Amino acid sequence: MPDQKKSAAGAHGRPGSNGSAATDSDASTDGGYNAGMAVFSYIIGGIIVWSLIGWGLDYLWGTRWIVLAGALLGAVGGFYLSHMHGLTSSRKNADGRHAPSAPSQDGIDNAK
Numbered sequence: 001m002p003d004q005k006k007s008a009a010g011a012h013g014r015p016g017s018n019g020s021a022a023t024d025s026d027a028s029t030d031g032g033y034n035a036g037m038a039v040f041s042y043i044i045g046g047i048i049v050w051s052l053i054g055w056g057l058d059y060l061w062g063t064r065w066i067v068l069a070g071a072l073l074g075a076v077g078g079f080y081l082s083h084m085h086g087l088t089s090s091r092k093n094a095d096g097r098h099a100p101s102a103p104s105q106d107g108i109d110n111a112k
Contacts, residue, residue, distance in 0.1 A: 035087045042087075043078035050074030 054070025057063070082088055 038085070039079075039082040039087050042082045043075055046074030046076075046078030046081070047071050048074070050077065 050070035050073050051067055052070075054067035057066045057070075079088070
């Protein structure tokens with residue numbers, strides 16, 4: 001006998017319905033968090049990788065400043081990559097206009 005709850009959830013496309021994909025509205029609720037984590041990882045990853053390259057060049061050439069230049073280059077490069085992937089663009093509403101980023105006038109926060 002099929003489970004009524006699972007079949008009803010599957011008909012509406014909700015997550016947890018026997019492996020069906022989430023709807024667009026369900027998938028977009030944490031899009032800002034995922035984009036923020038991607039930007040963070042691009043920038044931190046760039047800083048780490050280019051700092052290590054700068055540290056290696058400092059060791060080989062006997063200098064002390066290339067590691068700092070590498071860290072700066074990694075941060076700028078990580079931000080550039082995240083910008084080119086469209087992760088630093090402003091949020092949009094469903095109708096395509098910019099989403100408000102300030103609190104509402106009545107003080108009620110509608111964040112999920």
